[in-house]
């Protein structure tokens with residue numbers, strides 16, 4: 001319990017600091033981005049290749065700031081009753097476009113019956129997008145991402161399964177650590193954020209993976225009023 005209290009105190013301090021630092025960093029970065037873009041209009045082809053690098057790195061820094069802010073603002077979020085299936089249906093165009101661009105496809109199987117959960121829609125959508133994008137990033141083109149929901153007795157289950165590179169057993173326990181990434185342009189904050197979102201929704205997240213075959217992330221949400229764990 002003491003560890004849990006310490007953790008909460010740390011998180012709220014981090015949250016307050018993050019909010020102000022983020023604001024102070026975002027503004028100058030926006031200015032830099034604007035002027036670099038202006039400079040580029042008069043640049044040589046060689047300089048233009050540098051320009052791409054500057055822009056990519058600025059975008060990466062921005063992504064880290066945005067992810068970090070969502071992670072650090074571990075605030076008490078407003079929740080409303082809704083169906084996980086509906087959120088997935090709303091994300092469908094976005095997910096399909098993302099998969100198409102990579103030459104991949106998505107196989108979505110939503111359970112017929114679906115009980116209501118109390119959810120913060122913005123957070124759950126972010127969770128779904130993060131898990132789906134990780135799956136796509138792990139696969140080559142032609143890969144199929146399977147997204148499935150199951151309405152169980154006390155829980156609603158979400159499964160996001162890819163045919164990607166997989167994860168070595170010794171790396172599994174590090175996945176949810178902030179800033180753990182194996183990608184050149186990763187932030188390593190996606191899964192840390194997913195974990196904190198799931199915890200705020202009375203859920204559990206698990207991962208099963210076979211290197212070379214693929215990975216499945218399983219999220220169990222406890223239905224309101226049930227005793228799941």
Ligand code: ADP
Nearest residue numbers: 134135138181182183186187188189190191215
């Ligand atoms: P990022 O995507 O920015 O690297 P994440 O927190 O989303 O950060 O993921 C952390 C790491 O976990 C990834 O860099 C990758 O090594 C591993 N990972 C996450 N999802 C998958 C997946 N579906 N298949 C294989 N590896 C994954």
Ligand code: MG
Nearest residue numbers: 130134190191
């Ligand atoms: Mg990610």
